[in-house]
Amino acid sequence: MKIHINKQHLSLALSLFFLYLAIIFWPHFARWCRTFLAALTPLLIGAVVAYIVNLLLRQYERLYRHLFKGKRAAKFQRLWGIVLSYLTIFLILAVVIRLVIPELISCIQLLINNHSKVITHFIASFEHNSSIQEAIKHLDPRHLNWSKAEKFLSYGFGGTFKAVISTASSVVSGATTALIAFFFSIYLLIYKEMLARQFTRLINTYLSKIKLPLMYVIRTFDDCYSNYIAGQCKDAAILGVACFIGMTIMRMPYATMIGVVTAIGALIPIVGAILGASIGVILIFAVSPMQALVFLIFIIVLQQVDNRVTYPLVVGKSIGLPSVWVFAAVIVGGSLSGILGMMLTVPLFAAIYRIVATDVGKREKG
Template sequence: MKSTSATKAAASRQRVSISREDIRRQAVFWMGALAAFTGFLYLFSSILLPFVMGMVIAYFLDPVADRLERLGLSRLWATVAILGSFVVMIALALVLVIPVLVAQFNDFAVRMPTYVARLQALAADAQTSLLPDWAKGQLGAIRQNMSGVVSEGMGFVTGLASRIWSSGMAFVDLLSLMVVTPVVAFYILLDWDRMIAKVDGWVPRAHVGEVRAIVRDVDTAVAGFIRGQGSLCLILGVYYAVGLSLTGLNFGLLIGFFAGMISFVPYVGSLVGLGLGLSVALVQFWGADLWTGVGLVLAVFVSGQFIEGNILQPRLVGQSVGLHPVWLMFALYAFGSLFGFVGMMVAVPAAAVVGVLVRYALSRYLMSDIFDGASQETARQ
């Protein structure tokens, strides 16, 4: 009896040893794969933009292609129809919307110093009669500090724009983006299902169930951003842009579209857009129409937040993402600093993938004898 018990204990220890060795080998392999992938991004970040954009577009449109296939179209004609419509929409945006946004951005940059000076003057005039005597003497320092903050902010925006331009948006790169991206998107969307099946065939059979479960979680998280949050940002950008333009706000199209496009970080887009909109409204409508203009701008953003929180977010994104806003902002800064504009594009999907992998690793740790060694040892005895 003791011999049988000792044999079982030895076999159990051997299985634990093999399991730990297997985990160690897998950790080394995947850390090496991650290092190789990071090095690849670093070396080729200057030319990856069209390919990354093509992959994102194909991933975004794959559900539409699957639906058209279920309706009777072949994969080829579904791909042609979807990408044809997509290219037409992008072309119309480039012809009709982008020139207006660029013109408003240039005008806004030219008028920015005037707006800042006017806001400082309005703040000083409004507060002079309300502030105590000891604070009135500090108004000059406050204005000077505010000018410094605004100058640093404008310098940051200008530097970011120049980095984006130099890292991926020069004329030649922009031309390659417009030519190469649709071709890459076409071939990836056409072969998407075959590519997934091929990669699935490379997965070790002993771990195929776990890998598929992890990939499903990753797909849910990434799809929540690329498909769900991307659609939400686009809808909010159009809503804010149209709403602010109808109020008569200067640069309403630019401010609204910008606020919508950065809404993938919760509350950041609406708060930044509200701050810009109210600042411009104070300068533009100062006088008899002040409260009307400010009230209309507030109404646009409050209604936009209501639509986002009660209609768009539950329907388009739901609970599929599970990423903290601080983690998102860190990922954007880190990947943007390492890989430029391409890094900023892959930051959110990469953050979603890392989040899923960390949750998986944490769940395995909580079930392991490393976390609860005493219970495992008792069970083995």
């Protein structure tokens, strides 16, 4: 007797079986996924760093080819490009730290000096309070429960020791992750052509039927993210320098630090300007409330000029995402992963928007 097996029924049965396994073993699977993701974290960070550094590497390699001709010179193209790219990033970080740290220390000292007056007033009122002094006189060491005190001190020191060990472990783990990510990013940049060839061979072998649309999607995402990163960095630098110059002309305090904070905040769409302005207003308010009001008016005018003039000229329409979708991307990204999510979802939405718009246009014409 011949048994006829329906493929649809078999697929349904297998799907239900795998669903049952997924439900039963989900805790073990989730734990395995977390462990696997933790192991991949340094490599993922290294890949992101390599992608960002590669934007600089392309420019340096183009400049190197323009300055040095010949096959012998071409051998050192990648080496010098990588060295100059990382040196540029480290130099920018060093300059930012050198500019911000002195003013940050000055600001903290000012805040401490202002708050020390409040603390002195509090201590004076504490010393002259008759009821508190009377309560202190009634405290007799003989009535204290020393066993409880000893237990409290024991657990307190034990908890502190555990906290110190945990903090040290986190620092070491973070440093190790950063080091692995750094070296992995260098390897990716050195062998990026070889990796690209291997990736293309895999697509030709296993995904040849969808090669063209898949490569179009990859190129679109790469174009959106590259333009977004380069454009946002340029616009942030211009905005930070303009803020510093304007504050210097108006003789406002902490011009360098607030200019850097404004530039960093400008990397975050929509809410970044608000965060930068808020920090600047709080810092200046500790020195002079009137100057804080002037700074608030100045930063609002500067943001309007940037949004209407600088940003369209620098970034242009390279992202091609309407304002309403930028706002939606910021809200979704912020809900999923905070500030990092805001920065990543805007080019993601831009790429999806471009792909969908192109496909809709083709279907409408066809």
